[in-house]
Amino acid sequence: MDKTEVKVMKNILSANDKIAEELRNDLTSKGIAFINLMSSPGSGKTTLMERTARELGNKICVIEGDIQTTLDAERIGKAGIQAYQINTGAFGGDCHLESAWIRSAIDEMDLTGIKTLFVENIGNLVCPAEFDVGAHTNAVVLSVTEGEDKPLKYPLAFQTSSLCIISKIDLLPYLDINMEDIKENIKKVNPKMKVIELSAKTGAGFEEWINFLK
Numbered sequence: 677m678d679k680t681e682v683k684v685m686k687n688i689l690s691a692n693d694k695i696a697e698e699l700r701n702d703l704t705s706k707g708i709a710f711i712n713l714m715s716s717p718g719s720g721k722t723t724l725m726e727r728t729a730r731e732l733g734n735k736i737c738v739i740e741g742d743i744q745t746t747l748d749a750e751r752i753g754k755a756g757i758q759a760y761q762i763n764t765g766a767f768g769g770d771c772h773l774e775s776a777w778i779r780s781a782i783d784e785m786d787l788t789g790i791k792t793l794f795v796e797n798i799g800n801l802v803c804p805a806e807f808d809v810g811a812h813t814n815a816v817v818l819s820v821t822e823g824e825d826k827p828l829k830y831p832l833a834f835q836t837s838s839l840c841i842i843s844k845i846d847l848l849p850y851l852d853i854n855m856e857d858i859k860e861n862i863k864k865v866n867p868k869m870k871v872i873e874l875s876a877k878t879g880a881g882f883e884e885w886i887n888f889l890k
């Protein structure tokens with residue numbers, strides 16, 4: 677990478693950070709908590725949002741990030757709450773979301789009565805962790821089917837998050853995976869991480885999640 681490229685990248689990140697900080701302050705002043713969900717594709721983010729929507733109703737809303745399709749926003753809409761879909765495929769297929777895009781989405785949404793805004797970031801454990809989207813809390817979702825080693829292999833997503841949701845715990849009896857090893861690896865890369873274990877299918881562990889949100 678030559679010096680010019682380094683300069684451009686720094687400028688992009690500082691512009692993103694500035695908008696992110698303004699957005700965070702704006703939402704704080706409106707009394708809205710903003711949680712950014714990051715994970716691999718298929719870890720259960722949308723299912724988590726669907727069940728959370730059924731529990732908390734229209735006090736929450738969700739911005740969905742995917743490269744293509746409005747499938748997730750349609751699922752969230754069917755769960756009875758406001759959803760907004762960002763497709764990065766329309767502008768190059770980026771593998772992350774940026775604060776300016778969240779700002780534009782929020783400007784088109786009705787935040788009346790909203791207590792928590794969620795962003796379901798693009799599914800991967802790499803790029804989303806590099807961009808501050810203006811959230812108060814970054815949360816990484818890790819399903820038990822992904823293996824114990826993922827926090828060690830993709831540390832940044834875990835180091836930029838303060839909450840790790842270990843999802844799909846209903847599947848544990850069918851898997852050769854050790855929950856204690858998953859948690860130990862999470863603590864190795866982020867000793868301060870809060871961990872919530874849950875199943876959005878059975879509702880196990882959901883009380884702790886809902887209490888955390890409240």
Ligand SMILES: Nc1nc2c(ncn2[C@@H]2O[C@H](COP(=O)(O)OP(=O)(O)O)[C@@H](O)[C@H]2O)c(=O)[nH]1
Pocket residue numbers: 715716717718719720721722723724799843844845846847874875876877878
């Ligand atoms: N057994 C089980 N399956 C789940 C759970 N949560 C999600 N799934 C399934 O995992 C697949 C991917 O879920 P989805 O919410 O679309 O993941 P996303 O890509 O992270 O949004 C779907 O087939 C879900 O039904 C769970 O808690 N338990």
Ligand SMILES: [Mg+2]
Pocket residue numbers: 721722723748796
């Ligand atoms: Mg999804």
